[in-house]
Amino acid sequence: MHWFFDFTPDELTAIRLSLWVASWAMVCSLPFGLGAAMLLARGRFWGKSLFNVVVHLPLVLPPVVTGYVLLLLFGRRGPLGRLLEHTIGLVFAFRWTGAALASAVMGFPLMVRAIRLSLDSVDRRLEDAAATLGASAPWVFVTVTLPLILPGVVAGMILSFARSLGEFGATITFVSNIPGETQTLPTAIYVQTQVPGGDLPALRLTLVAVAISMVALFASEAMARRAARQTGGP
Amino acid sequence: MIEVAIEHRLGGFRLAVEFHSTGGLTALFGRSGAGKTSVVNAIAGLIRPERGRIVIDGAVLTDTERRVFVPAHRRRVGYVFQEGRLFPHLTVWRNLLYGRRFALGPRSPAEVDQVVELLGIGDLLTRRPANLSGGEKQRVAIGRALLARPRLLVMDEPLASLDEGRKGEIMPYIERLRDETKIPIVYVSHSIPEVARLANTLVVLSEGTVAAIGAPAEIMGRLDLFPLTGRAEAGAILNTVVAGDDARFGLTVLRAAAGELRVPRLDLSAGAALRVRIRARDVMIALAPPEGLSALNVLPGTVAEVGRADGPIVEIRLDCAGEPLIARLTRRSVETLGLAPGRRVYAVIKSIAFDHHAFAGAAPAGGADADAIPG
Numbered sequence: 001m002h003w004f005f006d007f008t009p010d011e012l013t014a015i016r017l018s019l020w021v022a023s024w025a026m027v028c029s030l031p032f033g034l035g036a037a038m039l040l041a042r043g044r045f046w047g048k049s050l051f052n053v054v055v056h057l058p059l060v061l062p063p064v065v066t067g068y069v070l071l072l073l074f075g076r077r078g079p080l081g082r083l084l085e086h087t088i089g090l091v092f093a094f095r096w097t098g099a100a101l102a103s104a105v106m107g108f109p110l111m112v113r114a115i116r117l118s119l120d121s122v123d124r125r126l127e128d129a130a131a132t133l134g135a136s137a138p139w140v141f142v143t144v145t146l147p148l149i150l151p152g153v154v155a156g157m158i159l160s161f162a163r164s165l166g167e168f169g170a171t172i173t174f175v176s177n178i179p180g181e182t183q184t185l186p187t188a189i190y191v192q193t194q195v196p197g198g199d200l201p202a203l204r205l206t207l208v209a210v211a212i213s214m215v216a217l218f219a220s221e222a223m224a225r226r227a228a229r230q231t232g233g234p
Numbered sequence: 235m236i237e238v239a240i241e242h243r244l245g246g247f248r249l250a251v252e253f254h255s256t257g258g259l260t261a262l263f264g265r266s267g268a269g270k271t272s273v274v275n276a277i278a279g280l281i282r283p284e285r286g287r288i289v290i291d292g293a294v295l296t297d298t299e300r301r302v303f304v305p306a307h308r309r310r311v312g313y314v315f316q317e318g319r320l321f322p323h324l325t326v327w328r329n330l331l332y333g334r335r336f337a338l339g340p341r342s343p344a345e346v347d348q349v350v351e352l353l354g355i356g357d358l359l360t361r362r363p364a365n366l367s368g369g370e371k372q373r374v375a376i377g378r379a380l381l382a383r384p385r386l387l388v389m390d391e392p393l394a395s396l397d398e399g400r401k402g403e404i405m406p407y408i409e410r411l412r413d414e415t416k417i418p419i420v421y422v423s424h425s426i427p428e429v430a431r432l433a434n435t436l437v438v439l440s441e442g443t444v445a446a447i448g449a450p451a452e453i454m455g456r457l458d459l460f461p462l463t464g465r466a467e468a469g470a471i472l473n474t475v476v477a478g479d480d481a482r483f484g485l486t487v488l489r490a491a492a493g494e495l496r497v498p499r500l501d502l503s504a505g506a507a508l509r510v511r512i513r514a515r516d517v518m519i520a521l522a523p524p525e526g527l528s529a530l531n532v533l534p535g536t537v538a539e540v541g542r543a544d545g546p547i548v549e550i551r552l553d554c555a556g557e558p559l560i561a562r563l564t565r566r567s568v569e570t571l572g573l574a575p576g577r578r579v580y581a582v583i584k585s586i587a588f589d590h591h592a593f594a595g596a597a598p599a600g601g602a603d604a605d606a607i608p609g
Contacts, residue, residue, distance in 0.1 A: 125315070128280050128306070128313075128319075129315060129319040130332070131279075131307045132278050132311060132312065133312075133382045134310070135333075135336060136307050137307075140307075148322070
C-alpha cells in the first residue's frame with residue numbers, strides 16, 4: 001500500500017492548495033453570506049426577488065459561464081479587477097486568490113440557503129424579548145440571533161467548503177490550471193486522466209478527495225448536533 | 235404614575251384606549267381579543283400606535299403629536315411574556331443577567347441575590363430553559379425582567395399557560411413584587427380570580443376600548459359590568475383581616491367591615507390582610523337573622539341595587555357596612571321577598587364556598603387542592 005500513497009510533490013501541492021483555497025473561500029464568503037441571508041429573510045426592499053435570483057444564479061448557470069463572467073469582471077482588464085488592483089493591490093487573474101473567488105461564488109448560494117432557512121426558523125419573539133431587556137438591534141443579533149442560527153451557519157460553511165473542493169469549471173475558465181498556483185485537486189485529477197499512465201495518480205487523488213469530503217460532512221454533522229443540544233432543540 | 239392614551243388599527247380591529255393609574259399593580263382585564271396585549275405591546279414599544287401618548291413616571295415614551303417614539307431597548311419597560319420567552323441557548327443564570335449589561339447604574343451582586351431569593355430560583359441557576367417546568371420558567375422570566383432595572387414591569391398573562399397548582403405557586407411572588415419593590419406593574423389577564431387578588435387598579439377592556447376603571451372591589455361590585463366580567467364567575471371582593479383561628483373546628487376567622495367570616499383554616503398569621511372574593515352564586519338572602527341554619531357566615535346589609543333581569547336570574551348588590559356584596563337570585567325570590575333598594579337583609583354564605591377561587595390560589599390549608607402560600 002505504501003507505494004500507492006507515495007504522492008509526488010506536485011500532487012501534495014494540489015491537495016494543500018485545494019484545502020487552502022476552500023478555507024479562504026469559506027471564511028471570506030461568510031460575512032457576505034450572513035448579510036445576504038439576513039436581507040433575504042428579513043429585508044423588505046424593491047428588487048428583492050431579483051436579488052434572490054442573482055444570489056442563486058451560480059447554482060443553475062453552467063460553471064464555465066460563471067467563470068467567464070468572473071473573468072470579464074475580475075480579470076486584469078475587468079472593471080472590478082482593475083479597481084481592486086489599484087486600490088488594495090488585490091489581483092485575482094491566474095492567482096490562487098482567483099481560484100478562491102471562483103469557489104466562493106459557486107458555494108455562495110448553498111451557504112445563503114442554509115443560513116436563510118435557519119433564520120426563518122428563529123422565533124422572532126425572542127428578539128423582541130431581548131429588545132425589552134435593553135439590547136439594541138446589533139446586540140440582539142450577536143447575542144440571540146447568531147447563537148440560534150449557529151447550526152445553519154455551520155452547515156452553510158461546510159456546504160461552501162465542500163462545493164469549493166469540487167469546483168472545476170469556473171476555476172479553470174477564470175484562472176486556468178497552473179500547477180502550484182491554481183491547480184486544485186479536481187483539475188489535477190483531470191490532468192492525470194488526460195495523460196498516459198495517469199490512472200494511478202488520478203485514483204489516489206480521488207481517494208483523497210473522497211476522504212476530505214467525508215471528514216467535512218462528519219464534522220458538520222457533529223457541530224450541528226452540538227449546537228442543537230445547546231439551544232435545547234432535538 | 236402611568237398615563238396611556240392610544241389609538242391603533244390592526245386589520246379590522248380598532249383600539250382606542252385611555253387610562254391613568256397611580257402605580258401599584260394595574261390590571262388590564264378583558265376577554266381574548268379585547269386588545270389587552272396590543273396595549274402592553276404599545277407600552278413596551280413593540281408596536282407603534284397610530285396616535286397616542288404614553289408617559290411613565292414623567293418619562294414620555296410615545297407621543298405621536300410631538301413625534302416621540304423611544305425604541306423598545308431604551309424604554310426600560312420590563313416585559314414578562316405569557317410563554318416566558320427565555321433564551322434557549324443560555325443557562326438560567328445567563329438569562330437572568332442578560333439585561334444587566336444594558337442597565338444603568340452600579341452593578342451590585344446583592345441585587346442579583348435579592349431577586350434570586352425573592353423568586354426562589356437559587357436551585358435553577360445552572361439549568362437550561364428546556365429543563366424547567368412552566369412555573370419555574372415564569373419565575374426566571376420575572377427575574378430576568380427585574381434585573382434589567384425596569385421603570386415599569388408589564389406582564390402579559392404570565393399565568394395563563396400554567397395549571398391551577400402552578401398559578402398558586404407564582405401568585406405569592408407577584409404579590410411580593412407588588413408590595414416589596416417600588417416598580418409599577420401593568421398586568422394583563424382574563425382571569426377574575428387573578429385580578430381580584432392582585433390588582434390595585436382594574437381596567438376593564440372590551441372590544442378595544444376601556445369599559446370601566448377603578449378599584450377591583452368597586453368594579454367587581456358593578457352589576458352592569460357582569461356581561462364583561464363574566465356572569466358565572468361574578469362576585470364581590472371583601473377586604474378582610476385575619477382575626478385568628480378557631481382551632482377546635484379547623485376554621486380561620488376573618489374580619490370584614492360588615493362582620494366576621496369563618497372559613498376553612500388558612501395558613502396565615504393573625505393580622506394578615508386578605509382579599510376574599512365571594513361569588514354571587516354562593517350568597518343567599520334572608521329577611522331576618524336566620525336561625526337553625528348550618529351556614530356559618532351571616533352579614534347584615536341593605537339592598538343597594540337590583541340588576542336587570544336576564545331570564546329567570548337577577549343579581550342584586552348589597553351594601554354591607556360600605557362594602558359591596560353581590561347575590562344571585564331567581565326573579566321569583568326577588569319578588570316574593572320584596573327586595574328593593576333600601577331594604578334591610580341578611581346575606582348568608584356557606585363556609586365551604588371559600589375554596590381556592592375565593593382566595594385566588596391562597597387555598598385553605600389541607601384542602602383538596604391546597605396551595606398554601608408560604609410565609
